[in-house]
Amino acid sequence: MEISQNWSKISPQLHSSHSLEISQGERGHLLAVEMNDIKGAAETKIEIRGLNKVSDKGDSILKSVRVDIPRGVIMGIIGPSGSGKSTILRALNRLWEPPKNTVFLDGTDICDLDVLCLRRKVGMLFQLPVLFEGTVADNIRYGPKLKGKKLSDNEVYKLLTLADLDSSFFYKSGGELSVGQAQRVALARTLANEPEVLLLDEPTSALDPISTQNIEDVLVKLRKDQMMTIVIVSHSIKQIQRIADIVCLLVDGEIVEIIKPDQLSEAKHPMALRFLQLSS
Numbered sequence: 158m159e160i161s162q163n164w165s166k167i168s169p170q171l172h173s174s175h176s177l178e179i180s181q182g183e184r185g186h187l188l189a190v191e192m193n194d195i196k197g198a199a200e201t202k203i204e205i206r207g208l209n210k211v212s213d214k215g216d217s218i219l220k221s222v223r224v225d226i227p228r229g230v231i232m233g234i235i236g237p238s239g240s241g242k243s244t245i246l247r248a249l250n251r252l253w254e255p256p257k258n259t260v261f262l263d264g265t266d267i268c269d270l271d272v273l274c275l276r277r278k279v280g281m282l283f284q285l286p287v288l289f290e291g292t293v294a295d296n297i298r299y300g301p302k303l304k305g306k307k308l309s310d311n312e313v314y315k316l317l318t319l320a321d322l323d324s325s326f327f328y329k330s331g332g333e334l335s336v337g338q339a340q341r342v343a344l345a346r347t348l349a350n351e352p353e354v355l356l357l358d359e360p361t362s363a364l365d366p367i368s369t370q371n372i373e374d375v376l377v378k379l380r381k382d383q384m385m386t387i388v389i390v391s392h393s394i395k396q397i398q399r400i401a402d403i404v405c406l407l408v409d410g411e412i413v414e415i416i417k418p419d420q421l422s423e424a425k426h427p428m429a430l431r432f433l434q435l436s437s
């Protein structure tokens with residue numbers, strides 16, 4: 158059973174109304190999301206078309222996941238443990254290799270792209286930051302250096318600022334940092350590759366509320382100032398409500414709701430309501 162969430166229909170070239178249309182069919186609980194007020198949402202950045210994954214034992218991990226992610230939005234993915242959230246995220250930069258013709262970046266099948274080039278364009282941040290040996294500056298310079306580019310001190314300072322870190326961090330080593338600070342360095346290191354898409358897998362679950370807010374502020378700024386497309390997996394409904402434009406609810410490998418975070422209470426799927434109740 159395939160869900161048809163045809164986000165391309167929001168393109169103004171194709172349709173005058175910018176609504177995100179969802180074929181109801183058997184999935185009557187899926188709600189149409191009005192996209193009019195989401196700046197830049199008319200352009201599709203990532204398309205996922207019928208993505209399936211079956212485990213070695215034959216269990217279905219992803220079931221015909223189909224969704225278009227508009228450019229310049231923050232999409233939150235929520236769902237119970239084991240529902241396939243990380244698997245989807247990992248498919249988007251081929252940490253898990255999706256089948257051909259299932260994931261497209263700007264209309265190109267990501268399987269046809271050079272994998273390192275893809276991962277520069279589609280950067281990823283994990284739950285726990287792992288910094289390389291050396292200074293914070295060395296970490297930030299790492300990605301560009303692989304391409305033969307040495308970032309100037311000034312460029313490193315700019316990236317520190319972008320990740321909400323002051324200049325005193327430049328010469329610090331990873332061991333001197335808190336987890337929250339290290340996460341922001343990991344973010345600066347990812348941003349040094351000038352990604353167009355940022356994938357985040359529970360990036361603040363190990364952080365205190367202030368560090369969490371620092372990261373959230375940076376994400377919102379990146380979306381606003383650079384029209385970056387951001388996909389974030391989070392167990393915190395409150396976090397999703399604070400920063401996301403759109404939320405996808407995944408249950409047992411299927412997308413069962415795509416909805417605006419402030420409309421979660423109108424969601425029809427019982428799991429959406431349960432999530433909401435538990436978070437309040």
Ligand SMILES: Nc1ncnc2c1ncn2[C@@H]1O[C@H](COP(=O)(O)OP(=O)(O)OP(=O)(O)O)[C@@H](O)[C@H]1O
Pocket residue numbers: 212213218236237238239240241242243244245
């Ligand atoms: N390489 C693998 N081989 C077999 N099963 C896997 C593999 N990777 C993930 N799975 C299974 O796929 C399902 C989805 O896993 P995934 O990590 O994507 O879920 P999740 O929603 O991100 O969970 P959580 O919230 O706990 O992180 C789980 O049942 C998991 O055990």
